Every structure is written in structure tokens, then in C-alpha cells.
Amino acid sequence: MAMSEGLIVPPGGGRKIVTKAQEVTFKVTGDHSRTGSLFEVVVPPGFDVGAHVHTRSEEIFYVLEGELDLLAFEPDERSPQDWRSWRAADGSAPARAGAGSCMFVPAGCPHAFTNPHDTPARMLFLSAPPPDHERYFEELLEILGTGVPDEAAVAHLREKYDIQQITPLRYDARRTQ
Template sequence: MTDGLLAADGLLLPPGAGDRVQQTMTLKVGAEHSDIWSAFEATVPPGFDVGAHWHGHAEEIFYIVEGELDLLAFHPVTEPVGDWTTWEAQDGTTVFRGGPGSFMHVPAGCPHAFHNPGNATATMLFLVTPAGHEKYLAELGELLRSGEATPERVDELRLRHDIHQLTPLQNRPHTH
């Protein structure tokens, strides 16, 4: 206790627990428990490409637990269009293929993306600050289930949640 107030209890979850907010995303902690973070366990199927995008206010952390992902977290030298896996930063940085234990921090305003180039599902811990990214994922899921998910409506939803898409979300062929 501090100044007569009871400190908040933490949250303990066994493996596999949490709220499934999409087929591939399990919310571990979100705005209901924290003003600062939303944390997810995410599975990334082979070929999935989230598309390059940026956030004006959010910061993100990606930690690969299992599998491999191609990772991007830099401003490209050229106009950010086309295949983001070919982009290069001013200092020569290129897309990084990360395996278990690989880490990516994305500051606000930084273009970023991930893609599973392999033939096995990858698993990652995904953290977003401020909390609340689960609200976007829930709204996107509802929109997709409604059958009214036109590109324009998805773009409107993304912009309302500070997601500025540079290249499309897509499924790519496996590269290895």
C-alpha cells in the first residue's frame, strides 16, 4: 500500500490464454489493463505480408519467438512505394531476415513491415504503445465479417487508428 491506496494487481496468463481478437492475434494485455501497452501473441502464416505502413503516434516492438520474418524499420532512400523488401535506408540498411530471438523496435513515424517468407508459421510477441490497438483489430474483424470491407472503408478505419498504409497487405509466394 502507498498513501492508503492498494496497488493494482498484475496479470498472469498461462500459455495460450488471452482474448483472440483475430484468427492470428491473441490479446495478452490491452487498454482494459494498461494505459501504456497492448501486448499480443501473433502467428504469421507463410506468405503473409502486413504491408509497409507507419503510425504518427504509436511505437511498436516485435520479438520473434518461432520461425522467420523479413523485417523493415527504416525510412527508404527512394519514394516508399512498390515492393518494400527491396527498399534501402540512407545508411545502406536493408530488410532483415530475423529468426527466434530477433527484435525490432519501431518509433512513431517510421515505416515498417513484416513478411513470412518461409513455409512454416512464425510466432511473435507484438507490443504497441499507447494501449488500444486491439480496438482497431476488433473493428477490422467486424468490418471483414460484415462483407462491407471495401478498400475505401478499410482505409478509413486505418486512418482513424493512425495507420498510414504505404504498400498493400497481401499474401506472397514463399521464398524458401
């Protein structure tokens, strides 16, 4: 597709990757846009992406269905185990976000999301610039689709795609089946 042509993606459209751990539908990719990638992500119960930082990319998360716990600030202290207890000097704390909530994450800002409920949540995810997050999601879902994630493989993947992991990625494979 030429970059001067628009794109209309119908409901249910896009390139979908489904594993036991997660479901991602690529709506707009680096093949379509020089400025951003847009995905629809189903976040399974118990999934926690872990707090992390990107030095080069910005992200926007928009909750479509369900609730997620979200983090987008620099804490007083980056404890390596659980970001949900983090607090910032200004009193900021992770927030419970329902449908219609939006989170913007500039480059260099620690951020995370988790689904603390027993039902899946859905979010729209915009990442700029493309295509690093597209490739990262493709490779991560391949790793997570095998059952218990290979922590070394996830660590290598995150290093490859400019992701400094602060707290671990977690998910309960029993809750995603």
C-alpha cells in the first residue's frame, strides 16, 4: 500500500495473533504509517506486563472493555518486585482504569499494566514510532504461546527492542486457557 493512501479497518479486521497468553490484532502498522502502530490487545486475567521503560518510543493505552491497573510515573523508588505498590513524590499511585480511560507514556517514563480480574480486558494500544512494537509483540507472543515463558528469551527480546524491564512480566497460564 502506498503511504499516500488511507486505510479503513472494519470491526474484526486486521492481522490477528492468538496464543494461550494473549491476543493482539494489528490494525495499523509501519507498512501503513511512518508515525505510529495501532493494535487491539486482549489482556487475559492475571497478565502483568511488568514495569518497564522505553528510551525511544511513546505509547498511548485506551481501555475498551474491562478494567486494568495502570502505571505511568517515576516512583520514589523502583522496587524490583511489584510496581503496584509504587508511589511518586507528588502522591501519584497506580490507578484502576475502566472503559474509556486513557494513559499516555512518553519516552523514558516507567509504565505497566495488569489485569487483576477473572475476565479478559480489551485495550487499544498506539506506539510510536513503528515498527519496533509490532515485531516485539510478534516475537513475545511466540515465546508466551509455549506455556511457561522462558525468562531468558523474554529478557533478550526486551533488550533487542529498547525495553528496560524493572519488574517481571507475569501471567498465570492456568487462567488464560
